[in-house]
Every structure is written in structure tokens, then in C-alpha cells.
Amino acid sequence: MSASSSPARGRFITLEGGEGVGKSTQMRWLARRLEARGIEVVTTREPGGSPKAEFIREVILSGRAKALGPMAEALLFSAARIDHLDTLIRPALARGAWVICDRFFDSTTAYQGATGEPEPAILRALERVVVGDTRPDLTLILDLPPEVGLARADARREQLGEATDRFEGEALAFHRDLRDRFLAIAKAEPKRCVVINAAAQIEMVEESIWQAVDERLLTAAQSNMPTDQARASS
Ligand code: T5A
Secondary structure, three states: OOOOHOOOOOOOEEEEEEEOOHHHHHHHHHHHHHOOOOOOOOEEEEEOOOOHHHHHHHHHHHHHHHOOOHHHHHHHHHHHHHHHHHHHHHHHEEEEEEEEEEHHHHHHHHHHHHHHOOOOHHHHHHHHHHOOOOOOOOEEEOOOOOHHHHHHHHHHHHHOOOOOOOOOOOOHHHHHHHHHHHHHHHHHOOOOOEEEEEOOOHHHHHHHHHHHHHHHHHHHHOOOOOOHHHHHHH
């Protein structure tokens, strides 16, 4: 295929926030709405998203890697991300699909940042090396008091009979710090990030997310299209 006939790169959307903020639920709903527009959508998650990264997910979230220390945990998240990017995210974007990912590198900045190690400069260096220029076009930061999110996650876990994972068991102060860190990321990068009030009713959260995607990505894409094409796709 010649360079001029390559499909346009797809859009990369990430969902971020603390525990139980509703990312997985909203990811499914957003995918359905985009697919209804005729867009190919790939939904995925971190840690995980590819077979090798899912293996690493199991090692981290079971708590088995905690004894190795925060630096090793951060490197394991990065190793999983490298495989996920290479085998799933980049190929999908290259063929023109839109990728929605439940957590990405902002979770490393916030969670590993909240553990206090490795230091922020190392986390930023890891981000540069691992993510490169595959940065999200839009990051939706679902914001919720951690008490509410943890209660939702507890209720869902009891329903499914699952065990508490590595970070859910941390103290409330850790989860409050996490929330502040996600809000700080949004403040530092307003072009990429939109904060969504995840305490609202689930349908309202869905609408806020749709509005952000529509304004930031769909409308923007149409205004870059030749007029005839934009009319046909609206
Ligand atoms: N991590 C991850 C790092 O430390 N560093 C990293 O680099 C990365 C990538 C991942 C863990 O790994 C850490 C962060 C995490 O601790 P996970 O199992 O993927 O672990 O956990 P979470 O991402 O936190 O996912 P959860 O499933 O716990 O939360 P979600 O996906 O945000 O929430 P969801 O959609 O499952 O909803 C939870 C419950 O709330 C209800 C839902 O129906 C569901 O029952 N709900 C609502 N109820 C009322 N009102 C609303 N608006 C609601 N929205 C959802």
C-alpha cells in the first residue's frame, strides 16, 4: 500500500481514575456508541490487554510482586505496557481503529507515584521510553471520592466472589492521594485530559463522556475533513 493510501491513524482514548470509579462500565458503553457511528473500536485494559501482559497482570495484582519492591513493580507495569503497545495498540491505531484503554501510563504516574518510589523523574523517563509518541488523544479522568469508589468495588467483588487486589487493600490516605494525583495530571495537561464527575448517576456519567468525545474527537475530525466528506459522515 502506498503512503498516500494508508488509512488515517485511529484515535486513542484512555480512561483513568481510582478504584471502582466506573471505567470498565463506561468503556463498554462508549465503544457501543462509537461502533454505532461505523467506527472500528478495540477495547482493552492495563495492566494486561495482550497474552504476555495479562500474565504480568496476574503476577502484580495477586500481590506476588510486592516483595520485589516498588521499582520492580513499576518495571513490570512497563514490561506489560511494551508488549501491549507492540502487539495490540499500535497495530490497531495504524489500521485506523479507535482504541479505548481502561488505564494507561497515567495510572503508573498516579499509583506508583503514590507509593513514593521510584522517584518522579524515573517514572517520566519510563514513560518516554515505553510510550514514545503513542500518547492518548483523549484521557477521561473519572473523579470520585475514594470512599465511594472503594465501596462500589467492594460490592462488585462480593457479588463476583473475587479477592481484594494489590492496591485496593491500601489505606484510605493512599487512595485520597491518588485522587489528587489524577486531578493534578488533568490540570497539567488540559488539552489531553477531561475530568468527569463519576459520582453522578451512571447515565449522566455516560453523557458527560460522550460529550467530551464528541467535542474533542468527532467534531474536531469533521472540521478537518473536506466539506463533502464531513456532510456525508454527519
Ligand atoms: N495499576 C494499573 C497501577 O498501579 N499502575 C499501572 O500502571 C496500572 C495500569 C488494576 C490495578 O492496577 C493498578 C491500578 C489498579 O489498582 P483493576 O482490576 O483493573 O486493577 O482495577 P480497576 O482499574 O480499579 O477496576 P475496577 O473494576 O475496580 O473499577 P472500574 O472499572 O473503574 O469500575 P467498574 O466499571 O467495574 O464499576 C465498579 C462498580 O460500580 C458500579 C458498577 O456497576 C460496578 O458494580 N458503578 C456505579 N454505581 C453507581 N453509580 C455510578 N455512576 C457507577 N458507575 C459504576
